[in-house]
Amino acid sequence: MSLHVGVDVGGTKVLAGVLDADGRVVRTALRSTPGRRVSPGMVEDALTEAVAEVADGRTPDAVGLAAAGFVDVDRERVMFAPHLPWAGEPVRARLEDRWGVRVVLDNDANCAAVAESRLGAARGATSALVLTLGTGIGGALVLDGHVLRGAQGMAGEFGHMQVVPDGRGCECGRSGCWEQYCSGNALLRFARARVGVEPTMLTDLCGGRPERLTGPQVTDAAEDGDLVARQAFASVGESLGRGLAALVAAFDPEVVVVGGGVSAAGDRLLDPARAALARHLVGADHRVLPPVRVGLGADAGLVGAALLAEEASAPGGAQMRAPSSNGSRGSRGIRATR
Amino acid sequence: MSLHVGVDVGGTKVLAGVLDADGRVVRTALRSTPGRRVSPGMVEDALTEAVAEVADGRTPDAVGLAAAGFVDVDRERVMFAPHLPWAGEPVRARLEDRWGVRVVLDNDANCAAVAESRLGAARGATSALVLTLGTGIGGALVLDGHVLRGAQGMAGEFGHMQVVPDGRGCECGRSGCWEQYCSGNALLRFARARVGVEPTMLTDLCGGRPERLTGPQVTDAAEDGDLVARQAFASVGESLGRGLAALVAAFDPEVVVVGGGVSAAGDRLLDPARAALARHLVGADHRVLPPVRVGLGADAGLVGAALLAEEASAPGGAQMRAPSSNGSRGSRGIRATR
Numbered sequence: 092m093s094l095h096v097g098v099d100v101g102g103t104k105v106l107a108g109v110l111d112a113d114g115r116v117v118r119t120a121l122r123s124t125p126g127r128r129v130s131p132g133m134v135e136d137a138l139t140e141a142v143a144e145v146a147d148g149r150t151p152d153a154v155g156l157a158a159a160g161f162v163d164v165d166r167e168r169v170m171f172a173p174h175l176p177w178a179g180e181p182v183r184a185r186l187e188d189r190w191g192v193r194v195v196l197d198n199d200a201n202c203a204a205v206a207e208s209r210l211g212a213a214r215g216a217t218s219a220l221v222l223t224l225g226t227g228i229g230g231a232l233v234l235d236g237h238v239l240r241g242a243q244g245m246a247g248e249f250g251h252m253q254v255v256p257d258g259r260g261c262e263c264g265r266s267g268c269w270e271q272y273c274s275g276n277a278l279l280r281f282a283r284a285r286v287g288v289e290p291t292m293l294t295d296l297c298g299g300r301p302e303r304l305t306g307p308q309v310t311d312a313a314e315d316g317d318l319v320a321r322q323a324f325a326s327v328g329e330s331l332g333r334g335l336a337a338l339v340a341a342f343d344p345e346v347v348v349v350g351g352g353v354s355a356a357g358d359r360l361l362d363p364a365r366a367a368l369a370r371h372l373v374g375a376d377h378r379v380l381p382p383v384r385v386g387l388g389a390d391a392g393l394v395g396a397a398l399l400a401e402e403a404s405a406p407g408g409a410q411m412r413a414p415s416s417n418g419s420r421g422s423r424g425i426r427a428t429r
Numbered sequence: 430m431s432l433h434v435g436v437d438v439g440g441t442k443v444l445a446g447v448l449d450a451d452g453r454v455v456r457t458a459l460r461s462t463p464g465r466r467v468s469p470g471m472v473e474d475a476l477t478e479a480v481a482e483v484a485d486g487r488t489p490d491a492v493g494l495a496a497a498g499f500v501d502v503d504r505e506r507v508m509f510a511p512h513l514p515w516a517g518e519p520v521r522a523r524l525e526d527r528w529g530v531r532v533v534l535d536n537d538a539n540c541a542a543v544a545e546s547r548l549g550a551a552r553g554a555t556s557a558l559v560l561t562l563g564t565g566i567g568g569a570l571v572l573d574g575h576v577l578r579g580a581q582g583m584a585g586e587f588g589h590m591q592v593v594p595d596g597r598g599c600e601c602g603r604s605g606c607w608e609q610y611c612s613g614n615a616l617l618r619f620a621r622a623r624v625g626v627e628p629t630m631l632t633d634l635c636g637g638r639p640e641r642l643t644g645p646q647v648t649d650a651a652e653d654g655d656l657v658a659r660q661a662f663a664s665v666g667e668s669l670g671r672g673l674a675a676l677v678a679a680f681d682p683e684v685v686v687v688g689g690g691v692s693a694a695g696d697r698l699l700d701p702a703r704a705a706l707a708r709h710l711v712g713a714d715h716r717v718l719p720p721v722r723v724g725l726g727a728d729a730g731l732v733g734a735a736l737l738a739e740e741a742s743a744p745g746g747a748q749m750r751a752p753s754s755n756g757s758r759g760s761r762g763i764r765a766t767r
Contacts, residue, residue, distance in 0.1 A: 241681020251711035252675035337590035343579020373589035377509045
């Protein structure tokens with residue numbers, strides 16, 4: 092029986108997992124990401140441990156990596172990652188050499204889009220716009236089952252579309268970026284500003300310390316009827332719909348999928364987004380509005396990476412890639428080094 | 430020798446033309462567009478006259494139509510056009526029946542993108558973002574030589590991306606649309622507001638009547654050193670670059686092409702656009718900026734339509750389409766009815 096491992100390499104954690112035949116995650120292994128100021132080798136060690144644990148003594152047929160960073164168009168290197176010590180690192184070949192198994196690499200939002208396209212809310216659609224609302228906005232356009240990669244592998248960076256001239260400052264160094272108004276961070280900013288100011292159960296939930304408030308707490312409070320929490324989702328949802336109007340006008344996708352942690356709120360987020368999309372989309376009276384659907388959960392990146400691994404090792408698969416020539420020099424099998 | 434006619438069906442004029450072997454327009458025929466409140470048949474009459482004149486007694490192998498309106502995904506109908514009496518009209522089949530020759534139909538911005546991709550500034554690029562700056566903004570994304578049509582044939586509507594919340598009112602009924610800041614209309618609004626107010630040769634050019642000022646006059650005045658005219662292009666160029674930053678982040682095209690009447694100003698428009706793109710594009714330090722090039726002139730739509738006609742009648746052409754079953758019932762050859 093074949094074994095394909097998917098790994099989500101995020102800024103705070105490394106999560107490896109294996110899917111069953113229906114694409115459900117059946118086994119996972121978690122490690123902390125060592126951080127940005129360590130050697131690249133330390134991140135590779137954490138990856139190796141997580142993959143070894145989930146592989147449970149077997150050698151995978153292939154491993155897929157979903158990296159939180161810019162991946163080059165050849166999918167060989169992580170060019171830049173805000174929370175990882177990789178800058179131009181040839182991650183794919185290096186891990187393939189180390190492990191002696193086929194490794195495929197892609198950006199985490201692209202992997203999530205693959206998962207939505209194969210198994211999730213975009214299944215069967217010829218085109219899909221997939222957003223991942225987490226700390227920021229990840230995005231991808233899927234056309235005929237393929238992620239639009241762009242000339243430099245950098246397509247899908249929707250989060251830094253400017254929606255307010257001279258608006259809120261963004262970590263990217265510019266201002267007014269969409270993700271400053273539509274993301275987990277935007278949700279928390281809205282909610283935290285009201286802790287101790289307006290009557291809200293959020294104040295108790297964070298013990299009166301707004302900086303301790305978490306996204307899931309806001310989601311739970313909204314579920315329990317808290318007005319401020321609901322307003323936070325309505326605000327983010329409105330921004331979501333406005334931005335979607337620009338992207339739907341540009342791409343005209345068959346379906347829009349919104350995943351990531353913030354999407355756990357479901358229609359509380361998506362209903363205001365749908366309403367804003369209908370208000371702001373040009374020619375809305377002359378077209379069918381695309382459905383806006385909730386995506387897979389927080390493990391979409393992992394699932395997509397595992398699917399890419401599976402496709403890479405399938406005979407004649409489009410994503411197939413021969414192991415690098417010196418792959419056999421790597422230690423056979425995957426063993427934790429510590 | 431084969432004969433392929435391209436027709437640009439615009440809001441004010443119908444322009445038919447024929448290309449030589451190098452893709453240059455060698456013969457044109459012009460008619461006024463009868464307007465919006467006439468019968469669809471009257472527009473078809475104008476088209477027939479223009480095509481008959483340019484065909485000069487011969488029967489074309491195929492005719493391509495570049496329509497200023499929304500074309501359905503099957504490229505059979507003009508669903509909606511602000512300046513034409515077509516609303517869901519099956520234009521392609523009707524003209525094919527009337528003329529007894531193969532007819533292909535597409536949106537004018539898509540046709541211009543085809544022209545740029547085959548013969549213009551995007552030639553040889555695997556992906557191109559093509560904008561047509563005229564009264565408003567026409568746009569298309571070309572991927573591997575094909576225009577991205579979208580699920581409903583409505584992709585590429587970049588002009589109504591909201592760039593200023595609650596900004597300038599737009600003809601589309603919304604506000605803050607990009608084309609309110611970046612188009613021929615935006616250029617004229619900027620220039621007209623300064624006629625008789627600031628020292629500018631534009632005042633003389635329009636006889637002190639700002640409403641008579643034309644785009645080409647602003648272009649000429651800028652060329653002659655007029656400061657206000659140059660500021661108008663700098664303003665539109667800045668907006669162009671800001672919007673391009675959002676689209677380049679989304680699509681990551683190999684090249685950006687800006688055509689249409691406003692682009693006649695060349696680098697006077699594009700230099701500020703390039704500077705704004707570099708300032709506003711996320712990750713600009715970690716990527717190569719795509720070149721921003723001037724596109725073909727005002728006849729790009731016509732040229733693209735003629736190329737589509739050529740491709741449609743080529744044996745085994747991807748765009749090939751059999752004449753509708755009752756095509757032979759139409760009058761053979763194209764003759765003006767008046």
